[in-house]
Amino acid sequence: MTNEHIYAHFHPDESRFVDKAVEWVERAEQHTVKLTDFLDPRQAHILATIINRSQDVQVRLEGGHPQAERRRALIAPDYRVLDEEDMGISLINVTSLDDKLKDLDHGDYMGAILALGIKRDKIGDIYPREDGCHFLVANEVADYMRLHLNQVHRVHVQTEQLPLSGLEATETKLEELHLTVASLRLDGIASDAYRLSRAKVLVPIKAGRCKVNWKQEEDPSKPLKEGDVVSLQGFGRFKVLEIEGLTKKGRYRLKIGKYA
Structure with missing residues (x-):
């Protein structure tokens, strides 16, 4: 398994985690079990992608609740039964x-x-x-x-x-906001969501401090869609709940939810 080939599928800043995930999988192929720290959904996706390249390795993800966002991963040879393993x-x-x-x-x-x-x-x-x-x-x-x-x-x-x-898992509280934007570009929606000027929101995006669905995003023109979760370091995060349609002037009506 060559890491250079795998890197092409992920953001350059994710290479360090890719290296770790590849090492965990390779060790599992040699009959070693690895319990990771808590992974965010993007990291879990990367790990699953790499594990899918191996026929001899399996993974169990557990966060203490069926809808948990952050989960620990137990990576092991495919013959091991993981259901009863302690996830720490x-x-x-x-x-x-x-x-x-x-x-x-x-x-x-x-x-x-x-x-x-x-x-x-x-x-x-x-x-x-x-x-x-x-x-x-x-x-x-x-x-x-x-x-x-x-x-x-x-x-x-x-x-x-x-x-x-x-565990009493409470629902995530979202402050719903209705926006009208000229396009579905990341910078335009983020500007309105965080109440920042377009110029001010461009700085952290281009500096690599923005993530869309837990993946670093540096392209201000990236179009957002329903269900996308955007986080901007220092400003919190929001979710695009619904694209409600167009106004008579051709602008998009959106409903977003800002995380409390």
Whole structure:
């Protein structure tokens, strides 16, 4: 398996992950089992693409919930039964006596976790609720998290570890916005979604700080379609929910959802 041939199918900035995935698959072909950190959907796609090139390797993806966005992968020889394997995922429950807890969102919890020095790869999905939060982490950082996470955005919190069966997966909250744009270009829709000028939104896109469906996108003219998820570093992300049609002046009416 030559990596140079595989690189052609992916963005140049994904080459490092491609190399890792190829190594995991090659080791599985030599009867070694690999449990990865949490992968985003793009990384999971790359891994699956590479595994599909091998007849002797299989993968199990698990994120603690059937609709999990971020999942750990267990890569193993095809003769191994993976259904009962431990995927190394722990559930952390966050509570507080402070009624300000209901005002915290996904970004607040993420910021507090990363401030502890824990790498993003060790964190799965985060499910904020009005009375607290459930989030998933790799087993190897669960005890550290439980002992040291005591404040989220100036709100004092308590944490405990629960069995995975106790997970309460909340639906992702989206702030719906209706836009009218001249075209379906990435830069035009992102400009309106983030309330930035076209010139200001071009800078991070061309600098490689924009992703469409978790894949780096540097072409401002890329057309978006229904279901696309766009993230711009430092500004959050949004999803194109519906292309509602054209106005009398030929502009596109869109409904997007901004992630809370």
